[in-house]
Amino acid sequence: MTFSVAVAGASGYAGGELLRILAEHPHFDITTVTAHSNAGAPLILLQPHLRSLRHLTLGDTTPETLAGHDVVFVALPHGKSGELTEHLDDNTLVIDCGADHRLADEAAWDAFYGGDYHGAWEYGVPELIVGDSRQREALRGARRIAAPGCNASTVELSLAPGVAAGVIESTDIVSVLAVGPSGAGKSLKPHLLGSELMGTANPYAVGGTHRHIPEIAQGLRWAGADDVSLSFTPVLVPMARGILATSTARLTPGTSASSVREAWEAAYEDETFVQVLPEGVMPRTADVLGANTALMGLAVDEAAGRVVVVAAVDNLAKGTAGAAIQSANIALGLPESTGLTVNGVAP
Known part of the structure; x- marks a missing residue:
């Protein structure tokens, strides 16, 4: 067909x-x-x-x-x-x-x-935990789908397993993202010129003003959070595309490092496009270039009592176009992975 x-x-x-x-x-x-x-x-x-x-x-x-x-x-x-x-x-x-x-x-x-x-519209992040199910169930047969904000879906997918499992608190979340300027679109903007970006890192939308904040809060509430407090700071870096999101949240009392890893691995063990890396391994944006893949590294900071999740996505692929096509596949009854790849481009 x-x-x-x-x-x-x-x-x-x-x-x-x-x-x-x-x-x-x-x-x-x-x-x-x-x-x-x-x-x-x-x-x-x-x-x-x-x-x-x-x-x-x-x-x-x-x-x-x-x-x-x-x-x-x-x-x-x-x-x-x-x-x-x-x-x-x-x-x-x-x-x-x-x-x-x-x-x-x-x-x-x-x-x-x-x-x-x-x-x-129906939200186009199939892997997002929504109550006892996944968002993909809402996409089946849908005729109107909203693809996610690239930063938003990266943070949502990073933290939803911990929220759903009750191993992290949702009222003290900090996310800092290194992002490529392609996420700002192709229109000419002086601060996105190569001469302004090369050799520097530039924070923007600092102090709770970024438009993806309410989208992240919405997704985490769907995953089970009663309330969400998020400090979100994106930083433009001189790479054309990609997001490296470092998100931390306070552990709930009595939570062990093993239960943290178990929550994330259980959440994504059957997912093709969201993968949790082995203990001690952290992702790079280079590893997801051109792929419909979100890679996550997980660590527990025992001294601070916090989980640290580092997620890498290609903002144009899994962050936007890949998520849109993945959602369209589901809506049309096609195999979810049709036309999509987990393999990046290297070097």
Whole structure:
């Protein structure tokens, strides 16, 4: 079975990554790609690495252009996808890689994003623990899916096993992330120029202002947290893509190091794309480049009474496009791993 696919926002980084993965998917036929200011240009001029798609031309991003497809992936800035997707057919599978449909709490949207609130869709992190189940159960047969924020899903997956097992407290969480600038999109911004990034590390959205904070809190509440207090600090580093997230949380009284490892290993032992590394081994972003894989290293700081989880993902792959395609597979009844790889690119 083959599904016709359109990708809106195909000239950006997220759109390009969607197309790179979709091009090798055996059940998806990319028939339409769209953009805004680049409409009318050959796709290959904007995404020169996608040689197999050089026959495609970017169309206008309108409901009319996207109509008639089985699957529509939307990779637009926040505030832009909601006003577009409300005009698409209810029977079309629509996966939004932007932020417009991630938050169930309208007040959180108003506080961190602002503008029109377009409602929450099914959340596209299949492995996320939700009560006694996983989020993938909510994705089966879904027709509206919100792909996650890359930083948010990385932290959620890092800490959800501890929350669900009751071995960590959710009211004293600290996460510091080294992130590549591709997560900020392809638009020209002076602080993302190579000359501004090379040889330096730049913190941003410091002091509880990052827009992924309410998304992380939402995911951890789904995993079982009564309340979430999170200090979240991202740091831009000079690598094009990737996230290395170091998250720490206080252990609940009486929790042993062995029970901590048991919680994480039990949570992910049957997962293809989330893997806990052996004791004493920590991940590198280089090991997940181009892969739909989240790798986690786990340690217990006995003196501080805290668990330390170090997670590596490719922000464009598992963090965005891979999660979107993985979720689409589930929604359509395809094997979850179809078209996706756990293997990275090295060196």
